[in-house]
Amino acid sequence: MMRITQFSHPRMAQAFVDYMATRGVTLRIERESHYVIMLDDDSKLEMVENELAQFVRDPNHPRYQAASWKSGSTESGLRYERSNIWANIRARAGPLTLTIMIVCVAVFILMQIVGDDVALDWLAWPADSSQYFQVWRWFSHALLHFSLLHILFNLMWWWYLGGAVEKRLGSGKLFVIMLISALLSGWMQAKFSGVLFGGLSGVVYALMGYCWLRGERDPESGIYLERGLIGFAIVWLVIGWYGAFGLSIANAAHVTGLLVGLAMAFVDTRKIARR
Numbered sequence: 035m036m037r038i039t040q041f042s043h044p045r046m047a048q049a050f051v052d053y054m055a056t057r058g059v060t061l062r063i064e065r066e067s068h069y070v071i072m073l074d075d076d077s078k079l080e081m082v083e084n085e086l087a088q089f090v091r092d093p094n095h096p097r098y099q100a101a102s103w104k105s106g107s108t109e110s111g112l113r114y115e116r117s118n119i120w121a122n123i124r125a126r127a128g129p130l131t132l133t134i135m136i137v138c139v140a141v142f143i144l145m146q147i148v149g150d151d152v153a154l155d156w157l158a159w160p161a162d163s164s165q166y167f168q169v170w171r172w173f174s175h176a177l178l179h180f181s182l183l184h185i186l187f188n189l190m191w192w193w194y195l196g197g198a199v200e201k202r203l204g205s206g207k208l209f210v211i212m213l214i215s216a217l218l219s220g221w222m223q224a225k226f227s228g229v230l231f232g233g234l235s236g237v238v239y240a241l242m243g244y245c246w247l248r249g250e251r252d253p254e255s256g257i258y259l260e261r262g263l264i265g266f267a268i269v270w271l272v273i274g275w276y277g278a279f280g281l282s283i284a285n286a287a288h289v290t291g292l293l294v295g296l297a298m299a300f301v302d303t304r305k306i307a308r309r
Contacts (some may be wrong), residue, residue, distance in 0.1 A: 178232025
């Protein structure tokens with residue numbers, strides 16, 4: 035039995051153990067002051083050390099997350115301490131991701147108090163030239179949500195994708211994606227349906243397109259969206275266009291957001307794709 039290394043964070047220890055399990059190597063975690071990785075089979079030492087060097091350089095690479103899903107084992111010796119929901123949310127999300135989530139929830143609560151019409155009067159897309167200089171309106175429509183399902187769906191994706199982008203690429207990149215996609219998706223939706231719309235879904239679709247194409251063209255970035263999920267997004271677009279289930283869906287905003295995200299990912303990966 036050999037001591038290989040130690041980690042201060044339990045999730046990193048578990049990720050490495052899970053990944054090595056997919057390579058046919060069994061490791062164990064022993065809890066001391068840190069999380070110690072132990073190897074029973076000495077003949078695997080060189081392989082483990084080589085993989086460990088790669089893991090330490092980029093522990094957040096998607097292949098390690100995928101390995102944890104694939105292995106599905108709880109026999110590593112690690113026992114997690116209980117944590118609260120807020121701590122789990124914060125672990126993936128940066129300050130901008132959390133701020134937008136909080137603001138959306140606050141606006142949703144306010145809408146239940148003052149009514150949708152009043153909130154639209156304050157925050158909706160500019161209705162005419164007299165509102166063009168109320169600059170917030172070009173973006174604040176993304177904060178409006180008209181049902182509990184609407185806000186839960188959008189915030190779940192915003193946290194999942196926006197949090198990943200912010201953690202890996204920084205708050206600035208997420209901020210730019212959010213502003214551009216909110217502006218362009220709102221403009222297109224206003225052309226199609228008028229100004230009575232709202233929701234973060236145009237931004238969410240931009241993040242879907244961005245994360246998917248960024249992952250395809252630049253897998254080392256750690257930004258990705260599984261092909262099955264981007265397939266789900268496309269199917270939902272088709273459902274929206276055909277008006278299935280009688281839902282009121284901002285189809286133009288969704289399509290525009292998706293195209294904006296794809297375009298931004300393409301621009302950001304031009305040099306990488308050439309290499």
